[in-house]
Amino acid sequence: MQSSYILSGGLVIDPANGVETQRDVAIHAGTIVPADSVAGADVIDVNGLAITPGLIDLHVHLRDPGQTHKEDLVTGTRAAAAGGFTCVVAMPNTSPPVDCPAVLEDILSRAGTGGVVRVLQTATLSVGRAGAQLTDAGGLKAAGAIALTDDGSCLQSAGLMLSALEAARDAGLPVIEHCEDESVSRRGVMNAGATAASLGVAGQPHISEDLIVARDIVLAQATGWGVHMQHISTAGAVDLVRWAQSCGIPVTAEAAPHHLCLTELACADFGADAKMNPPLRRAADRDAVVRGLQDGTICALATDHAPHSADEKAGGLRGGPFGIIGLEAALPICLTELHHSGVLGLSDFIAKFTVGPRAVLKLPYGTLSPGCPADVTILDLDREHVLDVSSFHSRSRNCPYDGRRCRGKVVGTIVEGKPVFSELPQLVSEGIA
Ligand SMILES: [Zn+2]
Structure with missing residues (x-):
């Protein structure tokens, strides 16, 4: 070439x-x-x-270091390339977690040599993702972190989250949030309701997500520092984000393809392969997320690509881990279910994978402007x-x-x-x- x-x-x-x-x-x-x-x-x-501009995925789990039997920087970036993504934002819940410059620098260095697409690496908000002590936001930014998140969970203490936002603001690092109040969700394996009851499994109520979205909106307003809400899945979360944006509070949101194309009913058909966190919700929630995408409340589509081995998923709906792979299915599924079905016009659809993510993390990618x-x-x-x-x-x-x-x-x-x-x-x- x-x-x-x-x-x-x-x-x-x-x-x-x-x-x-x-x-x-x-x-x-x-x-x-x-x-x-x-x-x-x-x-x-x-x-x-x-x-189109190279697609950007704001939310992937590359499992490297520590869980490379599920994915690594080479296979994950190859999956991204095959899925049309030129840039992926990797979550820090690896083993060890990305809570210090040494782990971060190791990933970025190996991604630079073995990865086939751009890997932007996030770091954790708390040491060990344990939710007790904050990481050094300034040191992580200097080492190349693109944003901070404890994804997989979130800081349960509002006071600690307030301090985290102040520290992130002082360091100039975006904060992205997995919204789940664990005192309410109790890590239920699917959405709480009639379907969970009929399957005989513990559900997590949608308000566990709504509560943290509401809390973080309050904290974003108090600190003046933005919060990007990851994989929002409930009607309440969409309404709260829409309201906050109308008030000028600096919050943004992404949605995952599975929350737009599936409902909790899929848990009966697919078992562990329909188990993710946040869980698949009711049809009314899905419809609200679709409307949020259409009216711009939700600016980005992000896969939450979450690889797990067949052995682990054999634990079923009850015992298997949360998450499904998404990088190679996202475009075909979303083009079919969101564009060809008439939900989003072509430019609006492509924007959710390009200008939306670009704006959330202020990236130089996501456009075909000369010089880019x-x-x-x-x-x-x-x-x-x-x-x-x-x-x-x-x-x-x-x-x-x-x-x-x-x-x-x-x-x-x-x-x-x-x-x-x-x-x-x-x-x-x-x-x-
Ligand atoms: Zn998450």
């Missing part, structure tokens, strides 16, 4: 610039450049395909196919979408001008095919 080339004839969707039209995209030395500035460059015909890094995703919007989880690049298989018929497919992923995934004969991948 030459250092200069032109993706020619595709439908370019670049929400940051209000672009949704057929035009050429030119790349030179890893950067987007004006199409008329690279005379003589290779021309790659992408007629009939959609060209040449991170690009190529989609065949109308390709019909059946999801085959056995073909995924992820090391894990915990996914309820196997065999789902989808419309829309990722066919190419380019990071800083370098193709890292391609199904197109005209675009030779130096990463995976």
Whole structure:
């Protein structure tokens, strides 16, 4: 692959610039450049395909270090590339957790050499994710942390969260939050209600999420420091975030594809492969999350890619761990269920994976503006196919979408001008095919 080339004839969707039209995209030395500035460059015909900024996933678990039997930096970033993601934000609940510069620097260094997409690493709010003592926000920022979170759980003490937000503000680090009051959720294995009762398992009430969203809105207002609410899943959480935004309180929110495309009823069909935290909710919650996505209350879609081994998931709905893999299913599932179904127009849909995440963490990615890094995703919007989880690049298989018929497919992923995934004969991948 030459250092200069032109993706020619595709439908370019670049929400940051209000672009949704057929035009050429030119790349030179890893950067987007004006199409008329690279005379003589290779021309790659992408007629009939959609060209978008490289997709950003604000929420993945790469399990490295410590749980590399589930995923590691190589397999996780390959799964990301195959899923169209050029940048992933990795959660810090590894083993050991990312609570000090040494662990953080080790991950970033290995991701830089072995990863095929950009890995932005978060660090924990509390030492050991134990919820008792705060980490050194300034030291973690200096070591390269992109944000702070105890994801998997959250600080249960409002007083400690207040101190955490003040420290994050002073260090200039975003705070992202898994919203769950454990004194209410009691780590129930699915959403509380009639379905949990009929399956004979302990449920967690939706208010465990609503309570922390409400608390953090109050704390964001008090400190003037933003909180990004991760994977919101309840009607109450959407209403609270919408209200806070209308008051000018600096909160943002993401939603995960499974909370938009499945309900708690899936727990009966898929058992442990429908077990995640927050859990799948009622249809009324799903509909509220869809409305939040449509009206902009929720600015980002994030997979919460959470790999687990088959042995662990064999514990079933009761005993298996929380989480499903999402990187390679997200685009086909969401294009089918959220775009082709009419929930979101094309630019709005792509914005949830590009300008939305870009705004939350103030990233330089997520647009095709000249001068920006040449991170690009190529989609065949109308390709019909059946999801085959056995073909995924992820090391894990915990996914309820196997065999789902989808419309829309990722066919190419380019990071800083370098193709890292391609199904197109005209675009030779130096990463995976
Ligand atoms: Zn979480």
